[in-house]
């Protein structure tokens with residue numbers, strides 16, 4: 520365990536709120552948390568406290584989900600500020616109940632206008648006494664205002680960046696984002712699988728993804744968690760999904776932003792379901808088959824067919840990643856549909872060796888770009904990459920940069 524917990528780090532950050540995010544990064548190292556760290560998230564905290572800044576998920580033309588974590592029981596809400604400065608208080612309600620409690624807060628902002636700038640503030644009001652007939656509220660804490668822009672299929676362009684294979688190194692987010700791009704370079708960020716070695720508890724998710732991501736972009740730009748084969752390992756893997764938000768509750772889905780139709784696939788584990796390593800807890804073969812059935816329909820979807828570009832995000836590339844079961848099964852089920860649908864580009868990670876592989880009529884008739892990785896137990900600089908993509912209605916430009924800003928892969932696709 521590091522000498523400084525992520526939570527004292529968060530508290531210290533509140534003192535530094537006057538500093539820019541960039542200067543904050545210069546001041547605060549983000550210590551890595553070992554995957555098996557068992558530090559309790561609430562350790563040393565009293566009263567109501569934010570465990571994370573708010574982070575944006577699942578942005579669409581008409582909605583976005585705001586999430587954050589607190590330590591104690593509370594009632595939480597978002598105040599949405601429209602462009603005309605009118606305010607709307609938004610809660611999560613289900614089955615007639617307003618959501619209240621400790622931990623994770625997930626509030627979906629609905630009925631938004633496309634391609635529109637909004638601001639928001641988040642609030643958590645402590646519930647000191649949570650008895651059936653005697654509710655006592657305590658302090659209210661607030662973060663913000665932050666801003667975001669809704670997506671739109673009508674936008675002329677889209678920009679996004681991709682990180683992959685973070686493997687419990689939070690500085691892969693902070694260092695690569697700070698060195699490789701500025702906020703105007705992206706509408707959203709993709710974490711393209713294996714953010715963790717394996718998932719043990721909430722503290723690990725906070726320290727190794729949510730704290731570094733919100734320190735740079737995630738309160739104002741949404742990010743996608745593409746499921747890798749390491750996210751599905753560990754005793755907390757089954758809870759991980761709830762810390763993010765997905766269009767239809769699945770880890771595979773499609774969405775449009777500007778001229779691009781994005782196809783997010785879940786490649787699953789790299790070995791077969793009955794491998795001894797998984798102890799009978801894995802069932803990815805039927806899950807991939809379900810995805811293939813879904814993909815068959817998606818490539819006939821008018822939104823897919825009419826998009827200027829079609830980009831696949833999949834952690835394990837269907838070629839150039841060995842001949843393991845996961846790769847082969849994805850190749851067998853997905854690749855014929857990628858070819859048939861005439862996708863323009865596939866973005867992956869997994870191998871930790873960056874590379875670009877041109878379209879090949881005999882195998883994949885679309886280019887495959889594989890981002891590099893840091894290594895697992897020990898970080899290895901020079902292998903980490905940031906992939907930047909800018910697409911308009913007529914062109915798609917991709918650059919893959921290593922730690923030192925060197926471009927090690929590029930595509931310029933024309934429509």
Ligand SMILES: [Fe+2]
Pocket residue numbers: 712713747748749834868869870
């Ligand atoms: Fe992987």
